[in-house]
Amino acid sequence: MKIRLPIIWQGQRQLLLNATLTWLGHNQFQRLYWLGEDAPEAATLITAGNNYQHLGTECDVLVVNAFSGFPADAVAAISGCVKAGGLWLVLCPEFRLWQQQANPAHSSLLPYPIDATEYQGLFIRFWLQQITTANLFVFHGQQLIQQLAWPTLAASNASEPPFASKDQAKAAQAICRVVTGHRRRPLVLTADRGRGKSAILGITAAQLVTNIKQPIIITAPSPQAAAIAVNHFKQLAAESDHDCLQFMPLDELLLKKPAAALLMIDEAAAIPTPILQQLVAHYSRIVFATTEHGYEGTGRGFTVRFQQHLNKHCPGWQKLHLQQPIRYQIKDPLEQLIFSSFLLQSHPVNFDQQIVPGYVVKTYTAADWLQQINKLQQVFSLLSLAHYQTQVKDLASLLDNPDLMVMTFEATDTVLACALLSAEGNLPPQLAKQIYYGQRRIQGHLLAQSLAFHCAKPELATRNLLRVMRIAVQPELQRQKLGQRLLQQIEIFATQHNIDYLGTSYGANINLLQFWQQAGYTAVRLGQTADKASGEYSLLMLKPLIQEDVSNTLTTEFAQYLPNQAAVHYPLLATQLLLALARPQQTSPITPQQLEQLQLFCQQKRPYELVNHLLLAWFNQQQNLLPAQLKQTLAAKLWQQQSWQQLSANYDFSGKKAIINYWQNTLVNLIKT
Incomplete structure (x- = not known):
């Protein structure tokens, strides 16, 4: 068997x-x-x-x-x-x-x-x-x-080589149609593990290479995630064609956006939706392959959020689910055991669009879950749905880490929304100093450690801190302010338990930033290395709950620091996000003589290279009053020092001359003596 x-x-x-x-x-x-x-x-x-x-x-x-x-x-x-x-x-x-x-x-x-x-x-x-x-x-x-109960012998799943199942053969046909059929009709290929979804990407690429003029590009959260597809391709394709399938990391792909006959994205559920949306906007022939649930992390979030985006922007998109296991049969005892014992089985719940006002607020700690397995299943599924990197170790943390707590909104015994909270800080002053000096690193206190070391405030590590690690709302109930209400309940809880500061750290994008700002959190640090899978930088935010607050100073210093360091540390940060975070330090007003130079630039009587320093000084003082595209293009050039080629590609200009002409024509009525 x-x-x-x-x-x-x-x-x-x-x-x-x-x-x-x-x-x-x-x-x-x-x-x-x-x-x-x-x-x-x-x-x-x-x-x-x-x-x-x-x-x-x-x-x-x-x-x-x-x-x-x-x-x-x-x-x-x-x-x-x-x-x-x-x-x-x-x-x-x-x-x-x-x-x-x-x-x-x-x-x-x-x-x-x-x-x-x-x-x-x-x-x-x-x-x-x-x-x-x-x-x-x-x-x-x-x-x-x-005793093990032996499952019934499954029917034969054989297929003609190079396919290991009939599902794989169907998938190959569907992938070929993406290349030969109408543009902007991507394919979403889903499967549980062991169904050969990665292999079929490589097999089909080998079949396609003789009839295409451009390379096929494959990307994934890591090279290892794409290795199966690449290996199958090399086994089947002629050696002279091995360069026709090229693996490209996500950050490089987003930066260069090379031409491709087909873009293949493996483990797509592990890639944040905004990244996938950028790729959909640029590439007209794409295949997404992903596990919809499993130890790798969430797949249902991909199903709910990203496929809604496809419905709107690519209404002809197709979906194919591979059901037939290749290495073992359906209802394999080990697969069933892993899914059930690690809570990896998907249990979707249907909700009415409008919730009943009478939901209740509950809190759970590690000691509660053994008597609340159904709630644990719901919470873990919802956290997986909300965050693309949720893994089995996160389930283990809920049960093993006594400093973690989950707050929920529930109605009729069903979890509507939840937040994962981590009690941190309250460190001995000597330890806080050692962290500040870079002599110690400790586990489980991300907020305290970052405040002490990166923000140079060791005294904050000695305070009682509560970090909101994740927050999740059932997709059908989103946009009803449940997330904001949950944050309000967390603040009430924190105040009752003598918490000094609330905090959070997440991969920054403009939507999440606005969500946290609306709740009164302010940014105090932006990580200097982007996540390889998402391209996002980690943003640390604080909300004080005490009177003797020093976070205002941190927020001001951080906002003033960003414009000067953007070119060095954040050249690839979304410019819209940079503008939302940065507040340049105000300097002396621009003199009439300097404004005259800028006016001459607008009249095409001065080259950009002679006035860019004056334009930077003027922009730092006026950027909040400028139209969105003008503000973004100037910030991208003056703060991030993006190349003319990058600016042209990102903002749909034909080149340097077109960008400068746009600035001159737009600024001529804004720069006045």
Whole structure:
């Protein structure tokens, strides 16, 4: 049968390890993956740090040595590598003892000063609850205590090579139609793991290359995510055509926007909607491939938000869902186990467009979830929907991190909106000073650490802080101010619990900035490195709840700092966002003689190069009064020092001369002596 066998074997550590190694020695498996300590020499050692590098590969046996820790994220991810007929084996202490022990594999999820070698989190206890109803073998020593029910043998899924399933063959036809059919009719290709969606991108690219004049470009959140497609392409295409499929990172693709016969985007759900929208606006032939739910993060957010955008801008777009597994059959016990025990199964809820006013506010901490599994499922699904990087480790954090709290709006026992909160700060002054000097870094206190080190305010790290990590509203209920109402409830809670500052940190875009500004939060820091997947910079915002507030000084210094540093640190930051954050320090008024020089520029009697410094000084004082496009183009050039080529591409000008003419014609009535 084309299934994978999940087995959990509980007992005494050395006995189980010896028996496992003996059994492995008697059975020569082609590929053995081992997660945890005591791996034999023949095994490929999987760690929490390298598990994503093995995605797309296969193994005959995966052994998880849970005696040395149980990293939930790595277990969920690497389990997809077990092939049909393979074995998934977890070695662990007796369940009664295991759930009372520390889980050092989750040390990165625990905040200072918790000792991961001693702290007993709740994730193991939760996970053991989940598997009691799962379909798997459970052994206690030599005794079988839970029997696997063998699924019915599935019908043959065979197809003509190079396709591994009939679904793949249909997908190839649909991808070809994107290239040969009408423009602006993208294809959305969705599947659970193991359905061959990445492989079919490479297979179809190899079929297309002989009939196209431009290259096919493939992009993804990381090169590893596109590796499966590229490898399949190279296996099938002639060596002389290998350059016809080119991987390009998202940031480079957005910057250069090269011509392409087809743009393929793998793991599209892991890319923020604004990035996908930019690509749709530029490329007329696109295939999006993605997992709609799973350990990688959210797919339902992609389904809800981005596909709404396609409905509006590409009404002829097509969707194809691959259902047939390739490496194993439908209702494979291991796939079912991973989905159910890590809450990866999608449970969409339908809502009326208008909510009933009588929703209630509830709060949950880690200790509450074991009796509220249904609520935990709803919260985790909603957080996954709202944020493209939600992973299994976030579920583990909810259960293991005692400093995390979730606030919800609920009606009829259904979660309408939720916020994930982190209690931070309250650090000893000496530790805050060490962080300020760069001598220490601690876990679980992002807000306190950034305020002490980046903002040079170690005294703020000693205050009681509450960080809003995520906030999510059911898609059908958005634009009804539920998010703002939730922030108001958080502020009430924080005031009641003597919190000094509320804060948040997120990948900045103009819509989110306006949302947080509306709630009274102000920006105090912008990270200097853009996220590789989203192209967004991390923005830190604060809201004081005390009288002796120093955040106003931080906000002013930050806003004045931005224009001077934009060219060095933020050349690719969205100019609209830069303008919303920046407030140049006011200098002496422009003199009549300087204004005369600018007027001569508007009359084409002075070149730009002679007056750009004067134009910068004038713009710093007048930018809030200028029309939007003029303001953005001047900021892009004067603050960010973008090239004429970049300006032309971003604002649809034919070149430098056209841009300068636009400035001259627009400024002539604005620059007055």
